[in-house]
Amino acid sequence: METLRERKKQRTRDALTRAALELFTSRGYEQTTVDDIAEAVDVSQRTFFRYFANKEEAALAVEELTVGRFIESVRERPAHEAPMEALRQAVLEGWDTLNDVVESVVPVELYLRMYRVIESTPVLLAAHLRRSAETEEAIARVLAEREGLDVETDPRPRLTVAVFSGVMRVTERQWSVGEDFSLDAIRALTVAYLEQVGPALTGDWRTA
Amino acid sequence: METLRERKKQRTRDALTRAALELFTSRGYEQTTVDDIAEAVDVSQRTFFRYFANKEEAALAVEELTVGRFIESVRERPAHEAPMEALRQAVLEGWDTLNDVVESVVPVELYLRMYRVIESTPVLLAAHLRRSAETEEAIARVLAEREGLDVETDPRPRLTVAVFSGVMRVTERQWSVGEDFSLDAIRALTVAYLEQVGPALTGDWRTA
DNA sequence: AGGCTAATGACAGCCACTGACAATTGACAA
DNA sequence: TTGTCAATTGTCAGTGGCTGTCATTAGCCT
Numbered sequence: 001m002e003t004l005r006e007r008k009k010q011r012t013r014d015a016l017t018r019a020a021l022e023l024f025t026s027r028g029y030e031q032t033t034v035d036d037i038a039e040a041v042d043v044s045q046r047t048f049f050r051y052f053a054n055k056e057e058a059a060l061a062v063e064e065l066t067v068g069r070f071i072e073s074v075r076e077r078p079a080h081e082a083p084m085e086a087l088r089q090a091v092l093e094g095w096d097t098l099n100d101v102v103e104s105v106v107p108v109e110l111y112l113r114m115y116r117v118i119e120s121t122p123v124l125l126a127a128h129l130r131r132s133a134e135t136e137e138a139i140a141r142v143l144a145e146r147e148g149l150d151v152e153t154d155p156r157p158r159l160t161v162a163v164f165s166g167v168m169r170v171t172e173r174q175w176s177v178g179e180d181f182s183l184d185a186i187r188a189l190t191v192a193y194l195e196q197v198g199p200a201l202t203g204d205w206r207t208a
Numbered sequence: 209m210e211t212l213r214e215r216k217k218q219r220t221r222d223a224l225t226r227a228a229l230e231l232f233t234s235r236g237y238e239q240t241t242v243d244d245i246a247e248a249v250d251v252s253q254r255t256f257f258r259y260f261a262n263k264e265e266a267a268l269a270v271e272e273l274t275v276g277r278f279i280e281s282v283r284e285r286p287a288h289e290a291p292m293e294a295l296r297q298a299v300l301e302g303w304d305t306l307n308d309v310v311e312s313v314v315p316v317e318l319y320l321r322m323y324r325v326i327e328s329t330p331v332l333l334a335a336h337l338r339r340s341a342e343t344e345e346a347i348a349r350v351l352a353e354r355e356g357l358d359v360e361t362d363p364r365p366r367l368t369v370a371v372f373s374g375v376m377r378v379t380e381r382q383w384s385v386g387e388d389f390s391l392d393a394i395r396a397l398t399v400a401y402l403e404q405v406g407p408a409l410t411g412d413w414r415t416a
Numbered sequence: 417a418g419g420c421t422a423a424t425g426a427c428a429g430c431c432a433c434t435g436a437c438a439a440t441t442g443a444c445a446a
Numbered sequence: 447t448t449g450t451c452a453a454t455t456g457t458c459a460g461t462g463g464c465t466g467t468c469a470t471t472a473g474c475c476t
Contacts, residue, residue, distance in 0.1 A: 005442055005453070012454095033431065044456050049433065084409060126338035130330060133337060133377075155378065155401055156408040162374030163409060169341070170366045193363055197409075200364040201292060201371060213422070213473055220423095241462065252425050257464065417476105424471070432463080440455070446448090 013051050015041045018106050020058040025113045029059060029121045056127040059118065062102055062111050063128070067135050069101050070094045075142050083143050083157070087164045088194055095187045112181055119176040132169070136161045167193050221259050223249045226314050228266040233321045237267060237329045264335040267326065270310055270319050271336070275343050277309050278302045283350050291351050291365070295372045296402055303395045320389055327384040340377070344369045375401050 019040040023032040034055055038048045052058045073093050077086035102111050118124045140158040144151035151157050171193045175186045227248040231240040242263055246256045260266045281301050285294035310319050326332045348366040352359035359365050379401045383394045 003443070008442085009454080034433085035431085045432095046434090046457080047455060050454080053433095055432070122338060125341070126334035129337035129341060130334035133333070155382070155404055158378045158382075159375060159401060159404055159408045162378045163371045163405065166370030166374035167367060170363065170370045174363070174366075193367060196363055196367055197371065200367045201405075201409075211474075216473085217423080242464085243462085253463090254426080254465090255424060258423080261464095263463070419476090420474080422471100422473080424469105426469085427467085428465105430463105430465080432461105434459100434461080436458090438455105438457085440453100442453080443451085445450090 014105050016048060016051055017058060017061045021106055021110050021114050024059055024117050029117055029124055056124060059124055060127060062106060065101050066094060066098060071138050074139055083160050091190055095183055098183060116176050132165060136165050167197055222313050224256060224259055225266060225269045229314055229318050229322050232267055232325050237325055237332055264332060267332055268335060270314055273309050274302060274306060279346050282347055291368050299398055303391055306391060324384050340373060344373050375405055
């Protein structure tokens with residue numbers, strides 16, 4: 001972020017992101033055109049597409065930040081933690097530090113509202129899920145490295161991440177449709193649901 | 209399928225599906241325009257969009273059939289099977305009966321090739337994942353009903369399905385990038401990966 | 417046979433996205 | 447400081463996905 005040029009670019013990008021989220025959350029994703037966003041920031045439509053490959057990317061830009069942090073977070077977990085435990089700690093840490101990561105670009109509250117829009121807009125949800133799949137792959141590689149395994153031959157890293165991500169998806173969804181839209185709420189859900197996985201898998205739900 | 213009208217409609221739809229898969233698998237999804245598909249079947253573009261809400265839907269039309277069968281399959285599993293076991297059996301049954309379900313519309317081989325295209329085309333993968341999410345929800349409800357639970361209050365149905373689907377995703381992916389493109393191959397992978405879930409979760413990968 | 421309704425085709429138009437080129441503006445050395 | 451170079455932006459034209467509308471066609475049913 002040295003030169004004036006770079007700072008200017010960053011400002012434009014942030015402004016576009018903010019304008020996009022503002023419009024998406026107030027008016028809806030489909031009801032917002034790229035021209036609307038560009039106009040709000042007073043740049044040409046073409047410029048928007050120089051910053052974002054497509055409309056979705058603007059919608060998911062903030063999330064991208066948090067995902068990046070999450071991957072780093074897993075990589076930095078102490079080596080003695082078992083894979084699942086490392087993932088769990090990294091996510092919880094993620095919720096705790098969300099504020100710092102996000103607030104530099106948009107108000108956290110706006111980001112949280114955007115989450116709801118993503119969950120309820122089919123094309124955004126689709127894009128979100130695909131990115132999650134990419135994240136899973138990245139995490140699987142990190143786990144494999146931690147444990148000294150080859151991700152191509154040993155399925156356990158990918159399986160573990162897939163299971164973990166499955167649980168997180170359910171958590172996100174539940175949170176997004178719930179009343180309590182706070183970070184505390186999602187933190188609590190995360191802990192609760194991860195604890196339930198074991199019991200849920202062991203089958204006999206009627207006696208438990 | 210009584211009247212001529214209905215039969216004609218079905219034939220048009222199947223023809224569109226077949227033409228779409230043919231073009232997608234040979235030329236690529238992005239390189240195929242809706243006009244190309246419509247022209248191949250000799251109908252107007254407008255008619256294409258009367259049969260499919262969008263281009264993706266044509267690409268995923270065959271899969272839709274198999275998913276529908278799968279959900280039914282779970283519903284019909286004997287009540288004494290534990291949730292995970294019921295899911296497992298339903299999937300395996302799905303692979304076994306794939307031929308009958310698919311062949312009425314397109315050659316199975318074409319469908320299997322299409323699978324590869326889906327996995328390697330970002331926007332198709334995204335659409336596929338979103339539909340999978342919908343399927344998960346449907347399955348969760350079936351499980352909840354089987355076990356006499358309320359899907360809104362008890363997280364276990366959704367969690368179980370999420371875990372199961374996570375494993376199936378890894379399976380599909382692995383299969384789609386592998387050499388052996390047969391149904392036997394994916395069947396074997398399914399069994400192997402499901403067996404690995406338990407061990408993968410229990411943590412200590414270094415001594416196992 | 418003839419009226420009714422569903423299915424189709426033909427436009428026209430919106431919006432997401434891209435390539436190409438010209439104009440502007442910051443970077444940096446002379 | 448200024449001149450040159452490179453990066454950023456705007457404009458314009460075009461493609462392709464998708465939708466609404468309305469006239470036309472074609473199966474249905476008495």
